[in-house]
Amino acid sequence: MANGGSAARGPGLLERLDAGPVICAEGYLFELERRGWVQAGPYVPEVVLDDPDAVRQLHREFVRAGSDVVEAFTYYGHREKLKVIGKEAILEPLNRQALQIAKEVADESGCLLAGDLSNTNVYDPDDAASHRFVRRAFEEQVGWALEAGVDFIIGETYSWLGETMLALEAIKESGKPAVITLAMHQEGIMREGMSMAEACKRLEDAGADVVGLNCSRGPLTMLPALEQIRAAVACHVAALPVPYRTTPEQPTFQSLKDPGCDCLPDGRPFPLALDPFTCNRFEIADFTKAAYRLGARYLGLCCGAGPHHVRAIAEALGRQPPASKYSPDMARHSYFGTDPLLKARNLEYAAQL
Ligand SMILES: [Zn+2]
Numbered sequence: 228m229a230n231g232g233s234a235a236r237g238p239g240l241l242e243r244l245d246a247g248p249v250i251c252a253e254g255y256l257f258e259l260e261r262r263g264w265v266q267a268g269p270y271v272p273e274v275v276l277d278d279p280d281a282v283r284q285l286h287r288e289f290v291r292a293g294s295d296v297v298e299a300f301t302y303y304g305h306r307e308k309l310k311v312i313g314k315e316a317i318l319e320p321l322n323r324q325a326l327q328i329a330k331e332v333a334d335e336s337g338c339l340l341a342g343d344l345s346n347t348n349v350y351d352p353d354d355a356a357s358h359r360f361v362r363r364a365f366e367e368q369v370g371w372a373l374e375a376g377v378d379f380i381i382g383e384t385y386s387w388l389g390e391t392m393l394a395l396e397a398i399k400e401s402g403k404p405a406v407i408t409l410a411m412h413q414e415g416i417m418r419e420g421m422s423m424a425e426a427c428k429r430l431e432d433a434g435a436d437v438v439g440l441n442c443s444r445g446p447l448t449m450l451p452a453l454e455q456i457r458a459a460v461a462c463h464v465a466a467l468p469v470p471y472r473t474t475p476e477q478p479t480f481q482s483l484k485d486p487g488c489d490c491l492p493d494g495r496p497f498p499l500a501l502d503p504f505t506c507n508r509f510e511i512a513d514f515t516k517a518a519y520r521l522g523a524r525y526l527g528l529c530c531g532a533g534p535h536h537v538r539a540i541a542e543a544l545g546r547q548p549p550a551s552k553y554s555p556d557m558a559r560h561s562y563f564g565t566d567p568l569l570k571a572r573n574l575e576y577a578a579q580l
Contacts, residue, residue, distance in 0.1 A: 236337055240379045240404050241436060243295065243339070244463045248524045248544050251296040251341070251406075252289035253383070253441065253467055254532035256303065257498070259285060267499055271308050272300050275325040276317060282325070286332040292534040293541025293548035294527070298341045298381060299329035299372065306364040307349045322368055326375035333378075342372025342380040344398070346410070350390035352419065361390055365397035372401070379404035384442045384529075386410050387418045388426045392433060399434045406525065408441035408465050411452055413479055423452050424459035431460045439465030442529040445473030445480060446506060446514035450521070457522040465525035466518040470506040470536050480504070480530070501531060508539035515543035 243249050256272065259265045264274040264281045275282050286297050301322050309315045326342065333340035344365050351357040365382075372380055380403050382394035391407060398405040407430050409423055417426045427438040438460055440449055449468040457464050471480045481497045483504055491500050506514075515526055526544070528536050534550065541548045558565045562577040 235334055236339055236378060240296075240339055240406070241463075244437070244524050248519060248526055249295045249339075250293050250537065250540055250544070251298060251381075251465075251467065251525060251527040252292070252294035252532060252534075252537045253298060253302075253527055253529045254469075255282070255285060255298070255300045257530040258533060259300075269308070269312050270303050271312055271314075272302060272304050272321065272325065273312075273314075273317070275300055275304075275328060276321055279324065279328050282328050283332060286329060287336075288534040288550075289537055290332060290336045290338055291548065292537035292550045293546055294338065294537055296339045296341050296527075297329045297333040297336070298343050299326045299375070299377070301325045301343045301368060301372075302345045302383070305345065305347055305368060306360075307347050319367075319371065322371045323375070326372060326377070330375055339378040340376065341406070342369065342375070342377040342403075344368055344380065344382040344394045346384045346386065347390065350387050350393070352387065352389050358389070358393060362393045362397065365394050366400075369397045369401050373403070377403060379406060379436075381406045381408070383408045384410045386412060388421065388429065389419065391426070391430060395430060395433055395435055404436040405434065406437040406465060407435040408439050408467060410443040411440050411449070411479075412443060413482055415452065415478070422455070424455040427456045427464075428459045431462045435462065437463040437465050437525050439467070439523065439525065441465065441467035441527075442469055443479045443481070444468055445471045445504075446510060446517075448473040448475065448478040450514070450517055453518060453523055454521050463525055464523040465527075466523040467525075467527040467529045468514065469529050470511055470531045470533075471501055471504040472506060472510075473504075498530070505531060506536070508535050511536045511539040512543035515540045519544065 304321050309318045347361050350361050380398045385391040430438045446468045469480045477483045483496050485496045538550045562573050
């Protein structure tokens with residue numbers, strides 16, 4: 228089908244959410260940067276043109292680990308970002324190619340295909356011209372997503388409600404379901420000053436189908452806000468933290484400090500040296516259960532997520548995705564296992580390791 232999704236992908240997002248949780252793996256920018264395919268700093272997804280296989284492979288790994296959604300890698304693939312790197316000419320091919328790669332993986336796997344809009348970094352509440360620029364940038368990306376046959380469209384990582392509303396309007400005009408997720412910074416409020424719950428309520432009133440939080444906060448410092456959002460809205464709630472150990476004192480991954488390292492070029496772990504703060508799979512499983520208990524049904528992770536984290540989400544929800552074929556079986560570990568076939572002298576030596 229040229230427009231309107233694919234029958235091969237089965238029930239749509241809202242039907243799936245009404246039946247149970249939906250997992251959406253995000254974090255393509257960070258994971259592909261680690262793999263050498265994205266330049267940190269500008270963070271523009273040129274890799275979709277430079278090496279489509281690298282993007283296709285990560286889509287497949289996230290799906291294999293349990294993601295129900297293949298999110299086109301168009302994050303930061305908007306007009307302003309391409310202007311900054313002097314490559315506006317590749318804006319349209321980049322978006323179309325990203326959608327095409329994601330569509331291939333969605334079609335082969337039966338997962339949902341999602342278009343993606345992100346924060347533009349040019350929105351200024353007092354500058355009407357910036358509103359027109361942002362609105363136009365969202366409209367052109369929504370147009371390409373629609374032509375690719377997406378099942379729904381994500382607008383993510385916003386901190387201005389005004390900008391978020393522009394994204395929501397553009398998505399609503401397409402007729403596709405809108406998943407809107409906000410980035411909650413240190414103060415815990417939108418840049419206009421209202422609470423995240425209030426912003427989510429206004430987005431729901433304006434027609435968003437799913438509202439919630441993504442990026443910026445780790446599991447521990449996102450959960451309390453999710454509870455407030457759940458209480459404020461009637462629609463489905465999304466929860467996609469970054470898999471980093473944020474704390475009440477350092478509630479966002481941008482604000483984390485690493486006293487154990489004196490070799491950071493600018494003294495700040497974000498975004499290149501967050502490794503020591505990475506949540507393990509058990510922490511992600513715990514977060515998933517907690518978010519599910521408080522009523523969030525659209526679950527996933529953002530920057531920093533790896534396929535092992537996504538599998539932990541799926542298994543915490545009682546699923547066995549294809550990657551569960553290789554889920555741990557520590558009973559058969561040569562030194563720390565319990566299997567009777569293991570060598571006793573190794574098991575005894577384990578305490579010396
Ligand atoms: Zn993120």
